[in-house]
Amino acid sequence: MGxxxxxxxxxxxxxFKRYARPVDRLKEILLPGKTYAQEFWALRDVSFEVMKGETMGIIGRNGAGKSTLLQMICGTLTATSGEVQVNGRVAALLELGAGFNPEFTGRENVYMNGAIMGLSKQNVDERFDxxxxxxxxxxxxxxxxxxxxSGMYIRLAFASAIHVDPDILIVDEALSVxxxxxxxxxxARMKQMMDTGVTVLFVSHDSGSVKSLCRQAILLNHGQLVSWGPSDQVVENYFSMKVESEQSVIKSDQQNKDLIKQKKIIKLDDGLLDKQSFFVENTAFQKRASxxxxxxxxxxxxxxxxxNDRGEEVSLVDYEEDVTLRMSIEIYEDIEELAFGYHIRDKNGTDIVYSDSVIEEKNLYDVKQGERYIIDWQFRASLIQGMYNIACVLSIPIVIQIGKVDFCDFIxxxxxxxxxxxxxxxxYGIVHWDNLVKIQNYQQQK
Known part of the structure; x- marks a missing residue:
């Protein structure tokens, strides 16, 4: 990357200015110095850079300012204040309906789009097929x-955008149709373009796509830049922000420690006395988990x-080695139903393997304050060589069909x-699973 x-x-x-009545706009023109509009700031003091050949993800809730930002980069909107610099030919695939003349044929629109992008008729002729x-x-x-x-429209719009040899490709949620x-x-085509040095801005609500395609990402919220950095970290920040808006979350470490201290009434069963060491506070784990x-x-x-199979903690795993993911949990309130699970993610934060107690039919029921549990997940590691991270979750199911839960602990x-x-x-794949392979020798009867 340059x-x-x-x-x-x-x-x-x-x-943007909002007027309660159309006549208010006319009044403002005729009476300079007096405003009749209500101001809406779609973006405020946003600053970031994108390097040549980089793929930048842009995430945020509806109304966060993503579309406004893209339109300013494309040049279809001007900034109220601040500076926007774009170096290179931009091909943009924004909201459905933008860019093509509905009265023109698909062929005519391809030629029109090429002309707008600075291509001659001969250039478009060479690309049209x-x-x-x-x-x-x-x-x-x-x-x-x-x-x-809508599907046909987006097919032609994307095909037209990628064949003008852009320096910068901007893709909004339009591909989802x-x-x-x-x-x-x-x-696949976008990845090919990235490999050749095309800069890509990718807007999506699919966090998995952002993490797998983008090295960097920015998070917008109410028109402000909340986070800018490695895509997996920005996506986790977005997830945390979303959860905090939907449920009660303890933000401060001290608040967390004080609340847990108040509720901590631990009663070890005799059968767990020999495993008490698993509940000793692990400084290294707590640091990672924070x-x-x-x-x-x-x-x-x-x-x-x-x-490993000898009960030793490991950070290097051999291919097809049998390992155990051990979770030690404490209960601080009586809970009717408690679910738990894990994600194995690659170095980019993309989920590779997932399982939870709902899938395995192992949810805990009627757990009581003061109880402790040790949960062991045993599996054979059959992943491609590389670095991996395991994310773990403890939650109370609410509407499990749509993934609505109350997060007790997510690390x-x-x-x-x-x-x-x-x-x-x-x-040659990321993960291998067991296969039953049958081979039959078939000879054609003459």
Missing amino acids: EEVVIKLKNVSKC RVATFADIGDFIDQPVKTYS GDMFFQAKCM FQRIQNGKANFVNIQLL PLAVQFSMTPRKDSSL
Whole structure:
């Protein structure tokens, strides 16, 4: 990746004026110095840089200012204050309906889009067959765009955008309307463009896509830049912010310690006395766990360890080694139903393996204040060589069908480990699972 800055925003703000009545706009024009409008600041003092060849994710809730930001980078909106610098040809795929003339045919729109991007008719002629093949809308290419379905529209819009050889590609949520095969094709094409040094701004509510595609990300909230940095950390920040807006969360470490101290009435069963060491406060674990941890004070992870078959804590795991993920938890309130689970994530924060007690039908019921539990997950590690992180969650199910839960404890960085390579032959996927392979020798009867 080069060190050239291709997009730079410095203290950028955008204010829109809202008028209660149309006549108020006229009054403001005729009576300068007096305002009849209500101001709405879509963005306030946003500053960040995007380097050449970088893929930047942009996340935030609806109304956070994402679309306004993209339109200013594209040049379709001007900033109220601040400075926007863009170096290079920008191809943008924003909200559905923008960019094409609905009265023109698909073919005419492709040529119009090419002309807007500075391409000659000959340049577009050379690219047109590739655009049409990628869009794969058949004879509709010569029909007016107003007759297209949303899926056909986005197919042609994306195909047209990627074939103008842009320096910067901006993709909004528009891709979500395409079918699954087309979305996969778009993702593969975007990755090819990234490999050739195209700078990409990618806006999505799919945190998995942001973490897998983007090295950096920014988080917007109510028009302000909340977070800017590695994509996995920014996505976790977004998740924490979302949870905090939906449920009670203990933010301060001291608040957490004070609340737990008040509720901590531990009664060890005889059968757990020999395992009491698992509940001794582990300084290294607590330090790791503090990063963007979400807690509500009802139940808590005291320790989480990855163990080999001899019960030893490990950070290096051999391919197909049997390991145990051990969770030690304490209960601080009576809870009717408690669920728990884990995510194994790669170095980019992308979820590779997931399981929870709902899937395994192992939820805890009628747990009481003061109880302690040791939960062991035993599995065979069959992952490709690399660095991995395990995130762990403890929650109270509310509407499990839509994933609505009350997070008792969520730790994004609970355990880290490295996988050694497979010895006999390389693993070309991220994870391997057991297969039943049947081979039959079939000879055609003459």
